[in-house]
Amino acid sequence: MALSILRRVAILVISVLVASIVVFAFLAVLPGDPAQVALGINATPELLARTRADFGLDRPLVEQYLSWMGGVLHGDFGRSYVTGEAIGPQLLDRLGVTLWLVGAGMLVAVVLAVPFGALAAVWHRRFGGTAISGLSQLGVAVPAFLAGILLVQVFAVQLRWLPSGGWTPPDSDAGEFLRGLILPALSLGIVQAAVLTRYVRSAVLDTLGQDYLRTARSKGLRPYPALMRHGMRNAAVPVVTVLGLQLTTLLIGAVVVERVFVLPGLGSMLLDSVSARDLLSVQGIVLVLVVAVLVVNFVVDLLYVVIDPRLRTAR
Amino acid sequence: MKVRISAALALLLVISACSAGSTASVSSGPDTLSVGFTAEPANFDFTRTDGSAIPQALLYNVYEGLVKLDPSGKIVPLLAESWTVSEDRRTYDFQLRPGVRFSNGVPFTAADVKFSIDRVKTGWTISIKSKMDVVDHVEVVDPLHARVVLTKPSNGWLFDMTGRVGAMFSPTGVADLANTPVGTGPYQLQSRRRGDSIVLKANPAYWGRQPAYRTVILKYIKDPTALNNALLSNGIDVIAQISAPDSIPQFENDNRFTVLQGTTNGEVVLSFNGAKAPFTDVRVRRALTLAVDRKALLDTAWAGRGTVLGSMVPPTDPWYDDLSGYYPHDPARARALLAEAGQTNLSIRLRVANLPYATAAAQVVASDLADVGVHVTIEPLDFPAVWLKQVFTDHDFDASIVQHVEARDITTFGNPKYYWGYDNPQVRQLLAAADAGTPEEQVADMRQVARTITADAAADWLFLYPNVVVAKKKVTGLAANQVSESFDLTGLG
Numbered sequence: 001m002a003l004s005i006l007r008r009v010a011i012l013v014i015s016v017l018v019a020s021i022v023v024f025a026f027l028a029v030l031p032g033d034p035a036q037v038a039l040g041i042n043a044t045p046e047l048l049a050r051t052r053a054d055f056g057l058d059r060p061l062v063e064q065y066l067s068w069m070g071g072v073l074h075g076d077f078g079r080s081y082v083t084g085e086a087i088g089p090q091l092l093d094r095l096g097v098t099l100w101l102v103g104a105g106m107l108v109a110v111v112l113a114v115p116f117g118a119l120a121a122v123w124h125r126r127f128g129g130t131a132i133s134g135l136s137q138l139g140v141a142v143p144a145f146l147a148g149i150l151l152v153q154v155f156a157v158q159l160r161w162l163p164s165g166g167w168t169p170p171d172s173d174a175g176e177f178l179r180g181l182i183l184p185a186l187s188l189g190i191v192q193a194a195v196l197t198r199y200v201r202s203a204v205l206d207t208l209g210q211d212y213l214r215t216a217r218s219k220g221l222r223p224y225p226a227l228m229r230h231g232m233r234n235a236a237v238p239v240v241t242v243l244g245l246q247l248t249t250l251l252i253g254a255v256v257v258e259r260v261f262v263l264p265g266l267g268s269m270l271l272d273s274v275s276a277r278d279l280l281s282v283q284g285i286v287l288v289l290v291v292a293v294l295v296v297n298f299v300v301d302l303l304y305v306v307i308d309p310r311l312r313t314a315r
Numbered sequence: 316m317k318v319r320i321s322a323a324l325a326l327l328l329v330i331s332a333c334s335a336g337s338t339a340s341v342s343s344g345p346d347t348l349s350v351g352f353t354a355e356p357a358n359f360d361f362t363r364t365d366g367s368a369i370p371q372a373l374l375y376n377v378y379e380g381l382v383k384l385d386p387s388g389k390i391v392p393l394l395a396e397s398w399t400v401s402e403d404r405r406t407y408d409f410q411l412r413p414g415v416r417f418s419n420g421v422p423f424t425a426a427d428v429k430f431s432i433d434r435v436k437t438g439w440t441i442s443i444k445s446k447m448d449v450v451d452h453v454e455v456v457d458p459l460h461a462r463v464v465l466t467k468p469s470n471g472w473l474f475d476m477t478g479r480v481g482a483m484f485s486p487t488g489v490a491d492l493a494n495t496p497v498g499t500g501p502y503q504l505q506s507r508r509r510g511d512s513i514v515l516k517a518n519p520a521y522w523g524r525q526p527a528y529r530t531v532i533l534k535y536i537k538d539p540t541a542l543n544n545a546l547l548s549n550g551i552d553v554i555a556q557i558s559a560p561d562s563i564p565q566f567e568n569d570n571r572f573t574v575l576q577g578t579t580n581g582e583v584v585l586s587f588n589g590a591k592a593p594f595t596d597v598r599v600r601r602a603l604t605l606a607v608d609r610k611a612l613l614d615t616a617w618a619g620r621g622t623v624l625g626s627m628v629p630p631t632d633p634w635y636d637d638l639s640g641y642y643p644h645d646p647a648r649a650r651a652l653l654a655e656a657g658q659t660n661l662s663i664r665l666r667v668a669n670l671p672y673a674t675a676a677a678q679v680v681a682s683d684l685a686d687v688g689v690h691v692t693i694e695p696l697d698f699p700a701v702w703l704k705q706v707f708t709d710h711d712f713d714a715s716i717v718q719h720v721e722a723r724d725i726t727t728f729g730n731p732k733y734y735w736g737y738d739n740p741q742v743r744q745l746l747a748a749a750d751a752g753t754p755e756e757q758v759a760d761m762r763q764v765a766r767t768i769t770a771d772a773a774a775d776w777l778f779l780y781p782n783v784v785v786a787k788k789k790v791t792g793l794a795a796n797q798v799s800e801s802f803d804l805t806g807l808g
Binding site for chain 1: 360441445511534540548704707
């Protein structure tokens with residue numbers, strides 16, 4: 001087990017390195033000059049040259065990369081070309097927002113998918129089961145931003161129950177924070193719930209056919225309670241795998257949803273930084289996202305072991 | 316697991332039940348106002364960071380100059396109670412308002428005027444600082460009397476003093492401008508959340524009338540639809556400028572809102588690369604100008620909101636002339652002119668900023684020009700990054716469309732190196748005479764500049780970008796025209 005963790009850590013480190021090089025190379029060939037963008041339309045050639053030198057853009061690419069990576073390893077992500085602020089603290093702040101969003105979206109997905117998926121399996125020969133399957137099919141086809149726009153139209157613009165966007169930090173006003181999180185979490189979570197429902201359904205169907213459940217049923221338990229008491233843990237292994245994969249999609253979906261709901265997370269920071277050619281910020285954000293995705297996969301692997309005791313001794 | 320799921324469901328239900336019936340609003344009281352903008356300031360230091368977003372938030376609100384622009388475009392007193400100009404138009408004597416203090420408690424005096432103006436030359440890094448080059452020196456005559464001596468007469472200088480470069484700073488308040496602005500204005504900075512908002516609070520020691528709103532939240536929402544939704548759902552009280560014209564009717568048809576439409580300084584220009592054939596030929600430029608139906612273009616590209624222009628002058632400038640009829644839409648004459656110039660088989664690269672107004676206008680331009688036999692290839696360029704580099708700096712284009720937002724930027728036609736490559740000694744001479752002359756001479760000369768560049772078809776001025784402000788009914792005192800660099804909060808009631 002220790003060896004397997006070590007191996008995964010090594011993979012994580014190599015992936016981060018490769019990703020950082022790829023991102024750096026892509027940004028280097030992107031047309032547009034960060035110094036020019038920072039200075040605007042009245043920039044003189046002398047001022048441009050001086051700003052490029054200030055940013056270190058006149059140095060060879062390899063040198064620029066090494067000095068950036070060296071800083072990152074010391075926790076220093078550099079200073080933004082546009083704002084002049086240190087990027088590291090900004091990243092942490094934005095990451096917090098994105099994590100709240102992804103976490104809440106995940107919660108919505110699980111809360112909806114587990115009971116509905118299980119019901120769809122238990123009722124798989126009845127109308128209810130078909131209806132849930134059909135609905136989830138529909139849900140899969142709806143992009144998160146569309147769900148977001150529809151939710152905003154109904155609950156914010158028409159009914160005016162919830163804010164159409166914006167962010168209140170949880171420590172400044174917990175009520176406003178929760179109210180602001182509901183619609184983004186729903187638009188992110190509903191789509192994921194639809195995907196997840198289908199996996200839960202097939203995992204539960206699989207479990208329902210197992211001998212131990214038949215035994216439980218024969219002792220007089222009704223299908224749903226029997227499943228909940230005896231089958232859920234087994235059905236959970238494939239579901240957790242999908243959940244892990246989905247977390248990655250959730251992170252990407254969050255980028256779009258943050259835009260729709262004006263949340264100051266990593267996604268909106270990424271879009272702003274790209275258009276302003278704030279290259280150091282873009283590099284930092286992408287690096288954080290890559291690490292997040294890899295860490296998620298790492299944690300999912302560990303979770304298998306927690307859920308399924310059989311995996312603790314094997315391998 | 317079942318228990319936990321039900322608990323989570325119950326929690327969600329409780330949350331939604333709590334909020335049902337109440338309205339979603341950031342305004343915590345009647346003296347709080349929340350205004351939505353699309354462009355967020357990168358930081359608070361407009362002496363070292365360019366762009367319109369910082370002065371929009373801070374000028375006149377947090378920082379004040381000796382003079383300001385009123386909503387009709389007139390220069391009026393602010394920190395200077397009055398001023399006189401010497402006979403040779405080189406010496407300006409400003410009588411300062413007494414009892415003014417910076418938000419850090421330090422009194423404002425003539426020494427600060429000298430410090431602020433000198434600092435533009437020494438401390439500012441952005442190119443707009445060149446507007447202060449004409450200043451020879453500043454004298455502190457007494458604490459309430461500052462004298463500014465110019466190297467040559469310049470009307471443009473006093474006008475520029477109404478903008479960013481004229482902002483008054485204190486030597487005790489410039490240590491951390493990017494985070495801590497210190498000015499004499501009615502508001503001071505309370506807090507900011509990057510990517511979300513800036514909060515201003517009233518400065519209790521302000522010398523003038525206390526502003527009606529004690530707290531103003533500037534909300535930054537890049538997406539125009541999200542911005543509209545925020546107003547519709549009570550998230551904000553005002554949209555500073557609507558950037559999606561099709562969405563305006565929904566506010567006009569809703570009696571909760573007031574819609575104001577005025578003008579800006581933003582000319583949307585179809586520019587020609589005048590330094591490059593075939594645009595060195597005035598007949599070609601005139602032909603293309605005659606070929607484009609600007610009224611129809613405004614209707615198609617920007618829902619008819621905006622003003623059809625005939626030159627680089629917005630109606631709020633003192634030398635405005637309506638030249639929009641100078642080149643009426645006339646495809647037949649355009650074809651004849653092209654034939655005369657030997658350009659019957661012309662193909663051009665139209666490299667436009669990838670912004671909604673520019674790409675929409677480009678489609679109309681391309682179809683109008685096709686009607687007179689000019690083949691147009693539209694290339695949208697990422698704005699600002701790619702457009703600035705390739706079109707603006709490298710002059711790699713035939714024609715382009717972008718909005719020129721700076722005040723009185725007609726002077727760019729006096730700079731042959733500017734990206735429009737327009738070189739006319741007469742225009743340069745007129746611009747110099749206008750800057751040096753009396754206010755009356757300035758108006759006459761500037762009129763002549765506008766007429767000359769129009770006759771030369773130096774560019775095709777498609778339309779003036781509209782300023783559309785939408786606010787809740789309760790908000791009064793908003794200006795329809797956007798003439799200064801500031802979103803002026805001081806007149807709100």
